[in-house]
Amino acid sequence: MALLEVKDLSMHYWTRKGEVKAVDEVGFSLEKGESLGLVGESGCGKTSMALTLLKLLPENAKILKGHIFFYKEFQPQTANALLGEMVNLVPQKANGRASTLGRLTRIEGEKLLVQPARNGATKAPSPVSFSFSEIAQVGLDLVPLREERMQRVRWKGISMIFQAAMNSWNPVYRVGDQILEAMQTHLPKTSVQQSKKRIAELFQMVGLDPRMMERYPHEYSGGMKQRAVIAMALSCDPELIIADEPTTALDVIVQDKILREMRQIQKQLHMSMIYISHDIAVIAEVSEKIGVMYGGKLVELADTQTIFERPAHPYTKALMSSFPNLKGEKKKLEALPGEPPDLISPPTGCRFHPRCPYATEVCKEKDPVLEVRQPGQVAACWNPLH
Amino acid sequence: MSNPEQTNPVIIETDRSTSLVRIQNLSKTFPVASGFFRKGNSFIHAVDDISFEVGEGEILGLIGESGCGKTTTGKLLVKLETPTSGQVFLKNTHVEVKLPKQKAGVAKATSAKTKAISLVTSDGFADIAHLRGRSLKLFRRNVQMIFQDPYESLNPRMTIYDICAEPLSVQSIGSLMEREARVAELMDLVGLTPPETFLFRYPHELSGGQRQRVAIARAMILNPSFIVADEPTSMLDVSIRTGVMNLMLELREKFKISYLYITHDLAVARYMCDRIAVMYLGKIVEMGQTEDIIQNPQHPYTRALISAVPIPDPSVRRQPMELKGGVTKPINPKPRCRFYERCPMATQRCATSDHPPLEDKGSGHSVACYEV
Numbered sequence: 001m002a003l004l005e006v007k008d009l010s011m012h013y014w015t016r017k018g019e020v021k022a023v024d025e026v027g028f029s030l031e032k033g034e035s036l037g038l039v040g041e042s043g044c045g046k047t048s049m050a051l052t053l054l055k056l057l058p059e060n061a062k063i064l065k066g067h068i069f070f071y072k073e074f075q076p077q078t079a080n081a082l083l084g085e086m087v088n089l090v091p092q093k094a095n096g097r098a099s100t101l102g103r104l105t106r107i108e109g110e111k112l113l114v115q116p117a118r119n120g121a122t123k124a125p126s127p128v129s130f131s132f133s134e135i136a137q138v139g140l141d142l143v144p145l146r147e148e149r150m151q152r153v154r155w156k157g158i159s160m161i162f163q164a165a166m167n168s169w170n171p172v173y174r175v176g177d178q179i180l181e182a183m184q185t186h187l188p189k190t191s192v193q194q195s196k197k198r199i200a201e202l203f204q205m206v207g208l209d210p211r212m213m214e215r216y217p218h219e220y221s222g223g224m225k226q227r228a229v230i231a232m233a234l235s236c237d238p239e240l241i242i243a244d245e246p247t248t249a250l251d252v253i254v255q256d257k258i259l260r261e262m263r264q265i266q267k268q269l270h271m272s273m274i275y276i277s278h279d280i281a282v283i284a285e286v287s288e289k290i291g292v293m294y295g296g297k298l299v300e301l302a303d304t305q306t307i308f309e310r311p312a313h314p315y316t317k318a319l320m321s322s323f324p325n326l327k328g329e330k331k332k333l334e335a336l337p338g339e340p341p342d343l344i345s346p347p348t349g350c351r352f353h354p355r356c357p358y359a360t361e362v363c364k365e366k367d368p369v370l371e372v373r374q375p376g377q378v379a380a381c382w383n384p385l386h
Numbered sequence: 387m388s389n390p391e392q393t394n395p396v397i398i399e400t401d402r403s404t405s406l407v408r409i410q411n412l413s414k415t416f417p418v419a420s421g422f423f424r425k426g427n428s429f430i431h432a433v434d435d436i437s438f439e440v441g442e443g444e445i446l447g448l449i450g451e452s453g454c455g456k457t458t459t460g461k462l463l464v465k466l467e468t469p470t471s472g473q474v475f476l477k478n479t480h481v482e483v484k485l486p487k488q489k490a491g492v493a494k495a496t497s498a499k500t501k502a503i504s505l506v507t508s509d510g511f512a513d514i515a516h517l518r519g520r521s522l523k524l525f526r527r528n529v530q531m532i533f534q535d536p537y538e539s540l541n542p543r544m545t546i547y548d549i550c551a552e553p554l555s556v557q558s559i560g561s562l563m564e565r566e567a568r569v570a571e572l573m574d575l576v577g578l579t580p581p582e583t584f585l586f587r588y589p590h591e592l593s594g595g596q597r598q599r600v601a602i603a604r605a606m607i608l609n610p611s612f613i614v615a616d617e618p619t620s621m622l623d624v625s626i627r628t629g630v631m632n633l634m635l636e637l638r639e640k641f642k643i644s645y646l647y648i649t650h651d652l653a654v655a656r657y658m659c660d661r662i663a664v665m666y667l668g669k670i671v672e673m674g675q676t677e678d679i680i681q682n683p684q685h686p687y688t689r690a691l692i693s694a695v696p697i698p699d700p701s702v703r704r705q706p707m708e709l710k711g712g713v714t715k716p717i718n719p720k721p722r723c724r725f726y727e728r729c730p731m732a733t734q735r736c737a738t739s740d741h742p743p744l745e746d747k748g749s750g751h752s753v754a755c756y757e758v
């Protein structure tokens with residue numbers, strides 16, 4: 001069952017030098033309980049992607065197009081809360097109807113009325129009716145969602161571990177109190193007592209002594225601060241956590257321990273995860289699927305094994321062969337020529353073409369789109385490796 | 387060399403054999419401020435009685451977790467820090483000895499000779515602590531350090547040309563034209579081509595990888611024999627990093643340069659280094675041929691470290707080794723094994739004995755542990 005579906009999503013930043021095309025026509029989906037890793041070099045748009053999913057964007061940023069569907073099983077009693085929003089209705093499998101994207105305009109008895117998007121047509125299409133029993137899932141589109149509504153999705157639905165978050169603890173408050181405050185904001189119905197109990201449990205879960213709740217950030221080591229960040233991300237029982245470089249600043253032994261703990265918690269709670277890292281070795285260990293980004297685009301997506309054994313995109317292959325390995329035979333690493341693309345004026349056609357050993361004429365002119373290479377593997381390339 | 391009166395510099399040129407740098411019982415402590423007014427009698431033992439050699443054309447890797455003393459060791463080797471005790475010897479160093487004034491003219495020459503020779507070991511190494519004046523200048527030419535952060539290590543107000551040519555002008559080497567030619571040559575060597583497109587830019591107009599290449603060009607311009615490279619690629623992007631690593635390997639091949647290659651990344655160390663020294667809280671706990679260390683680590687800390695490295699191959703399953711606690715600071719360390727608190731193999735003997743000595747266990751693989 002899908003939890004998150006991203007379709008044709010573009011987000012650009014406006015700067016004095018021009019428009020930074022940081023996320024460009026990206027699409028993927030994530031199942032419930034699944035972990036996806038996003039890899040790519042510095043500046044390829046990984047953090048921008050994460051911030052877009054949470055709509056935590058700076059003022060100079062704008063989502064230009066696309067959808068972010070956050071799916072829930074349909075429950076009639078919650079239908080009212082979706083009234084007026086853009087949704088993607090997914091009918092029961094057996095039913096044979098197509099999923100429908102549109103604004104939920106009305107609830108009539110046991111029926112939902114959806115006004116499909118106009119999509120350039122001059123005449124508005126007629127509303128579509130679904131009976132409650134026909135609907136399997138409702139995907140709330142986060143892109144047009146108002147900020148007040150979005151706040152209810154953050155933390156409880158999707159929470160995030162920010163890049164370098166361990167340095168963002170406020171030094172003058174106790175760590176436990178900072179988590180408590182976040183919980184009180186997002187779960188106002190939970191009592192202080194209950195919340196504290198929950199934080200103590202979470203501390204235990206991430207390997208911190210619950211007594212550390214009463215301590216200040218400077219009494220924590222780097223690894224402990226990062227564990228507390230993870231506890232905070234878990235505090236509102238999210239369905240999805242986006243972890244942006246969660247262990248990059250940590251020493252390898254601590255990193256390894258924290259990653260294993262996160263993996264275990266994720267499985268135990270049947271949570272979905274999006275791990276973001278430039279380190280493909282880290283991603284390989286924690287993710288079932290890997291998405292490779294290059295220059296603001298998702299260029300390949302497949303399960304971890306396939307990415308390693310049968311990459312289809314030349315950049316994926318280059319990325320793999322530029323990492324030194326601790327195991328196996330020691331071999332000469334191939335360096336990619338050139339520099340990562342400038343996202344203000346990216347290369348025409350395929351953004352990788354100036355550095356790609358397989359580039360042909362078409363690559364300079366036309367932008368390739370994601371195509372299925374084998375079941376479970378998509379890649380955007382005119383001359384895929386298979 | 388405490389006598390300030392001086393005449394007669396004596397320069398001794400030493401001959402070549404296989405090792406280039408040798409450090410002996412090197413230590414560096416830093417005082418720890420405790421409270422506002424007290425000076426405090428606590429010390430961080432950042433580097434604690436370590437000894438090793440780096441061969442000519444050899445790359446020795448120094449690995450370990452944050453704060454274990456890698457950068458401090460590197461700085462001691464290039465004389466950016468002064469050792470608290472112990473010595474750094476460098477081969478082929480011109481040692482200029484400042485001698486006290488002599489009364490009798492006849493005694494002068496022989497006395498000068500004895501004095502000078504006492505600073506150079508029998509196999510021709512000179513202690514860099516005694517370098518002054520011209521010999522120090524020559525040392526600065528011969529030994530270079532490349533820093534981790536290419537954003538901070540280059541002067542933002544100087545052009546790439548000036549940055550690269552500066553060592554030449556400091557050393558008053560060459561005419562203007564010769565300097566220009568040499569800079570262009572180096573730019574070519576590090577892959578910043580064509581040089582004209584880079585020479586008159588400023589550091590902020592270059593990418594991280596390009597900046598690190600500039601730092602390497604600058605370090606190489608005086609033909610050094612020894613370079614301390616402190617995490618030179620850890621700030622760089624994957625695709626760029628490989629280029630810089632391959633460049634450093636090529637330069638070693640071409641010019642027989644020796645490196646002390648500091649990194650916390652074991653996979654990088656495996657790729658770059660001939661031998662590896664593993665540091666833990668100021669001590670070297672294991673040292674040996676790279677493949678020996680990676681495939682057959684002996685010290686419990688090295689084993690834990692290697693078992694924690696993620697492997698970019700989903701078909702490999704690791705067996706991580708659990709360690710208690712985390713890295714601390716070596717402030718007034720107890721006189722026992724530095725790894726004792728975290729060691730899963732510690733015994734009674736470890737609790738009551740001094741820090742174990744680094745002992746050769748055969749074929750140049752040394753380990754500092756009672757239980758190996």
Ligand SMILES: Nc1ncnc2c1ncn2[C@@H]1O[C@H](COP(=O)(O)OP(=O)(O)OP(=O)(O)O)[C@@H](O)[C@H]1O
Pocket residue numbers: 013014015020022040041042043044045046047048049058060163278343
């Ligand atoms: N607030 C901003 N305004 C303008 N441009 C931005 C802003 N934030 C990021 N960018 C640009 O957008 C692009 C993508 O940046 P992003 O931070 O998403 O990369 P990343 O893949 O997370 O990189 P890293 O691995 O270094 O964290 C870069 O070119 C970056 O310079």
Ligand SMILES: Nc1ncnc2c1ncn2[C@@H]1O[C@H](COP(=O)(O)OP(=O)(O)OP(=O)(O)O)[C@@H](O)[C@H]1O
Pocket residue numbers: 416417430431432450451452453454455456457458459650715716
């Ligand atoms: N100038 C100084 N004054 C006081 N303490 C210092 C100084 N320089 C280093 N230290 C301390 O000495 C120890 C070793 O530091 P060093 O920078 O050599 O470690 P490192 O192995 O290079 O770490 P990293 O991987 O984080 O760069 C640390 O505990 C550090 O805090």
Ligand code: SF4
Pocket residue numbers: 313314315350351352353354356357358359360363368380381382383384
């Ligand atoms: S589309 Fe062309 S340039 Fe782009 S990755 Fe494929 S072969 Fe290379």
Ligand code: SF4
Pocket residue numbers: 686687723724725726729730731732733736742754755756757758
């Ligand atoms: S000497 Fe003892 S405490 Fe130290 S590493 Fe060896 S077994 Fe562990």
Ligand SMILES: [Mg+2]
Pocket residue numbers: 046047048163244
């Ligand atoms: Mg980022």
Ligand SMILES: [Mg+2]
Pocket residue numbers: 456457458616
């Ligand atoms: Mg350092």
